[in-house]
Amino acid sequence: MLLLTCPHCGIAAEETEFNPGGEAHLKRHGPGASDEDFEGYLFLRHNVKGPVLERWRHSYGCGKWFLAARDSVTLQVYGTYPASLAHPSDEVGDSVRAAHPNWRTQI
């Protein structure tokens, strides 16, 4: 059971109040992009064992999307941050590195 805090409304609730939206920070390449880029955007995921960055939606609450850093092994939630950020906030990054000192985002 994950406990997630929606950064939009500040509500902390368990995961059944939310819906998962898969890996975060996917890049959709622009017009004229190669088939390989489009394949990567559509199908290829990092699926790491350890800290992952994911999209979540507060579907039963405010309805907004946000991003979360959590651990696919321990299920620890390192933190959540607005979907408008291109990278995890410093606070979330520090929280991940407290458990994984050498961690770098896959972005």
Added chain:
Amino acid sequence: MAEMTALARVTRVEGLGMVTIRADLDRAGDAIAGASGLPLPGRVGIVAEGDRALGWMSPDELLLMLPHAELADALTDLREALRGEASLVADVSDMRCVFDLTGEDADQVLAKLSPTDLEMFPPGALRRTRLAQVPAAFWRIPGGFRLIAFRSVEVYLRELLETAAAPGTWLDPR
């Protein structure tokens, strides 16, 4: 055996007008407060004065509840106040059903159905969450809670609340 009473009573509330207001609340907050006659609620809050209430639904959405007779004027006032803003003022009175859940153990009924920490849920807070399988929102009123949910799940919700409030189903250890 002594007669046992239900944990709470479920009452359908009729005759409420409801208006969804979507706008940039930082920019348009004062205009909305002026037109609705209520101060703007804070994040996940609700303000109620007289027979009107204004609830915070999301960072760009409010829900105004008022007597149905005052609906037409309120729509006109809000649209006038938000002229020129990227905004939406919509009559959604028929979209949701409204229930009052009242009684000493109303908290226990909701605790069975929702992932909400009711110990940390003061008057003036509005919680959008789920009740078993359906989205709903609720806030405290004198003697219990007022709940809103989509009208399409009204029958489900009534049976859900009445079942969760069945006599003898207290959460306290026996």
